Structures are given as C-alpha cells and as structure tokens.
Amino acid sequence: MTDLYQLIGAEISLYTGKVRAYLRYKDIPFEEVRATQKVYLETILPRTGVAMIPVLISPDDIAVQDTSDIIDFLEVRFAEPTIYPDTPRQGTVARLFELYGDEWLLIPAMHYRWAFNEQEMFLEFGRGSQPDASEEEQIKLGEERSRPFRGAQPILGITPATIPAIEASYEQFLRDLDAHFAVHPYLLGTRPCIGDFGLMGPLYAHLYRDTESGKIMKRIAPHVAKWVERMNAPEPKSGSFLANDEVPETLYPVLSRIFEEQFPPLREMVSALGDWINSNPGEKIPRAIGKQAFTLKNADGTPVTGERGMFPFSQWMLQRVLDFYQPLSADERQSVDTLLDQVGGLEAMQVDLKRRVNREKNVLVAEG
Numbered sequence: 307m308t309d310l311y312q313l314i315g316a317e318i319s320l321y322t323g324k325v326r327a328y329l330r331y332k333d334i335p336f337e338e339v340r341a342t343q344k345v346y347l348e349t350i351l352p353r354t355g356v357a358m359i360p361v362l363i364s365p366d367d368i369a370v371q372d373t374s375d376i377i378d379f380l381e382v383r384f385a386e387p388t389i390y391p392d393t394p395r396q397g398t399v400a401r402l403f404e405l406y407g408d409e410w411l412l413i414p415a416m417h418y419r420w421a422f423n424e425q426e427m428f429l430e431f432g433r434g435s436q437p438d439a440s441e442e443e444q445i446k447l448g449e450e451r452s453r454p455f456r457g458a459q460p461i462l463g464i465t466p467a468t469i470p471a472i473e474a475s476y477e478q479f480l481r482d483l484d485a486h487f488a489v490h491p492y493l494l495g496t497r498p499c500i501g502d503f504g505l506m507g508p509l510y511a512h513l514y515r516d517t518e519s520g521k522i523m524k525r526i527a528p529h530v531a532k533w534v535e536r537m538n539a540p541e542p543k544s545g546s547f548l549a550n551d552e553v554p555e556t557l558y559p560v561l562s563r564i565f566e567e568q569f570p571p572l573r574e575m576v577s578a579l580g581d582w583i584n585s586n587p588g589e590k591i592p593r594a595i596g597k598q599a600f601t602l603k604n605a606d607g608t609p610v611t612g613e614r615g616m617f618p619f620s621q622w623m624l625q626r627v628l629d630f631y632q633p634l635s636a637d638e639r640q641s642v643d644t645l646l647d648q649v650g651g652l653e654a655m656q657v658d659l660k661r662r663v664n665r666e667k668n669v670l671v672a673e674g
C-alpha cells in the first residue's frame with residue numbers, strides 16, 4: 307500500500323483546482339490521477355456512485371467525493387495549520403467566500419470557458435479522457451464529453467441576454483478583488499482560508515488557465531493572477547490569519563456583491579426547497595427543483611434579469627456558513643452583524659431553514 311493520497315481529477319476541472327491547492331498548502335503527500343474514461347468506470351463510479359470529480363482516495367482506501375467533504379476529511383488528519391478561522395467575523399467571511407466561489411462564480415467560469423475557442427477545449431477534454439488517442443479522435447471525443455457542460459449554460463442563466471451583465475459583474479469583481487490582493491496575500495492575511503480555496507476552483511481552472519479568460523484576468527487583475535499562482539505554489543503550512551478577527555475593508559465590495567447577487571436567488575431557492583421536501587416526502591431531491599429569476603448589473607448599472615435553475619445543493623453549502631454563524635454567542639454575533647450590516651448582508655443572513663439537507667453516499671437527502 308502506498309502512503310500517498312490520490313487526487314482523481316483533471317487539470318481543466320474547476321473543483322479539482324480547489325483541492326489541489328489545499329493539498330499543496332497542507333503539504334499532504336499526494337499524486338494526481340487523471341480521470342480518464344477508464345478511471346470513471348473502474349474507480350469513480352463504483353467507489354462513489356456518482357460521475358463527479360474530484361475524488362480523493364486515502365492511503366487506507368477511503369474514497370471521498372465533494373471538495374468540501376474532502377477538505378474536512380483531511381482537516382481531521384492534518385489539523386495544523388487549520389484553514390478554518392475560528393473567530394466570528396473571519397469564520398463567517400471565510401465560509402461565505404467558499405459558498406460564492408463554489409456556487410456562484412460557476413456562472414462566469416462556465417460562460418468564459420465556452421465563449422472563445424471551443425476547439426481548444428474539445429482537445430483538452432478529449433486528451434483528459436483518452437490520453438492515447440490521436441488528436442483528431444480527441445477533438446471528436448472532447449466535443450462529445452463536453453456536451454453536458456456546454457449544454458448546462460442556459461440552466462445556469464448564461465444566455466445572450468445575460469452575458470453582458472455576467473461579464474460586467476465578473477470584471478468588477480476582479481477589480482475589487484485585485485485591490486484586496488494588492489495589499490494582502492490571501493483573503494484573511496498570510497494564510498489561505500477555506501474561502502481562498504473556494505475561489506480557487508473557478509479562478510484557476512477556468513478563468514486563469516483557459517487562454518482568453520486568462521488574458522482578461524492578467525489584464526484587469528494582475529494581483530488576482532498572482533494570487534492564483536501563489537495558491538498553486540504556496541509556502542506549505544505558512545502564515546496566519548489577521549489579528550483581532552480583522553476582515554479587511556478591501557473585501558467589503560466583494561462581500562456586498564455576494565449579498566446583492568447570490569443571496570436573493572439563494573434564499574428563494576432555500577424556501578422553495580423546504581416546500582418541495584414537505585410536498586415530496588421520501589423522494590430523491592433532484593439537481594434542480596424548478597427555475598428562478600436572478601439579477602446582475604450591466605457595466606452602466608442597469609439591472610438585467612435572467613432565469614436559472616434552482617439548485618438544492620447550494621443549500622448544503624449555505625448550511626456550512628449558517629452552522630458557523632447561527633450558534634455564535636450574542637457578543638460574537640454582534641461583532642459579525644455589525645460587519646454584515648456594512649456590506650448589506652444582515653437581513654440576508656437571517657435564514658430560517660424549513661428543512662435541512664445532508665449528503666448520504668454522495669446524494670443530497672432531506673434531514674429528519
């Protein structure tokens with residue numbers, strides 16, 4: 307038995323980028339295994355029951371899917387230095403950034419991936435799937451394998467009508483984050499937190515690594531590009547979170563964006579999911595439970611409303627934030643609430659979950 311962890315994933319995979327950076331920061335011995343067709347059939351599907359990457363296989367042969375579960379599994383085994391700040395403000399903010407990176411930046415990440423050179427992406431997909439095939443075969447295979455991802459754009463809300471606002475919102479997000487990384491190496495100081503890893507998925511695998519969106523990032527937000535490079539080649543286990551539970555003001559514009567863009571549809575979905583679970587007792591929760599409106603702003607500030615699917619999985623990610631925030635003591639809560647108020651998030655965070663969800667064998671289930 308090897309004492310290496312195996313990270314089954316792909317260079318072009320958004321969520322693999324999150325775990326890879328984590329493993330490097332924690333100095334955990336690992337090897338990366340390419341998720342080829344063969345690996346899907348022989349390992350991923352039989353071990354996890356789902357066709358999702360990344361998957362972590364531990365030296366004692368435990369298979370874990372879902373990046374948040376993988377990180378939490380490893381945090382128990384490699385506790386120090388933790389990437390979860392335990393002070394009230396930083397703890398809340400770190401988890402909010404994970405939720406945003408995982409569940410909302412997926413929109414620009416998916417838009418830009420398919421907006422430029424499809425042939426280049428087909429080749430990447432094909433190469434990952436069948437490394438030994440000819441280039442021509444790989445392009446053909448890549449076209450086929452990437453179809454579900456390309457085809458997911460409308461359900462994510464990416465349409466000709468919303469694209470200008472998606473781009474405007476992402477570009478402003480980049481400028482805001484750039485101002486932060488011009489001053490701080492990571493979100494909350496000199497140590498990366500769970501929020502940095504959440505951002506890393508979309509910002510590395512798609513938005514830095516894909517040729518054209520990489521150019522955009524380097525042009526608009528060179529400090530963000532440097533942060534991506536730092537996340538991929540960190541000084542393992544180094545650094546600390548800022549003293550006195552400080553959340554730098556340079557993060558406020560991004561926090562405001564999270565509450566303005568992501569939270570209204572998220573809260574609506576959570577409420578709809580509670581009703582859905584109550585009216586469909588014992589039924590498997592589908593990946594989407596219907597459609598909803600969401601709003602982003604164009605560069606000139608005019609709002610653009612699009613339609614997207616309501617994804618119950620996002621509630622599980624939101625619970626990670628609420629499970630930290632809600633049990634805080636009155637004093638701690640007051641400190642976080644003062645910050646939330648400044649970024650337009652105080653009301654948004656008062657979420658009353660009608661029904662909680664959990665993951666069992668990589669399937670989302672209703673609790674209770």
Ligand SMILES: N[C@@H](CCC(=O)N[C@@H](CS)C(=O)NCC(=O)O)C(=O)O
Pocket residue numbers: 319320321322357358359360371372373374408
């Ligand atoms: N929440 C999951 C998301 C994983 C995910 O969506 N991975 C993509 C590749 S980057 C995938 O395998 N998608 C297949 C699918 O959605 O069916 C995680 O954090 O691991």
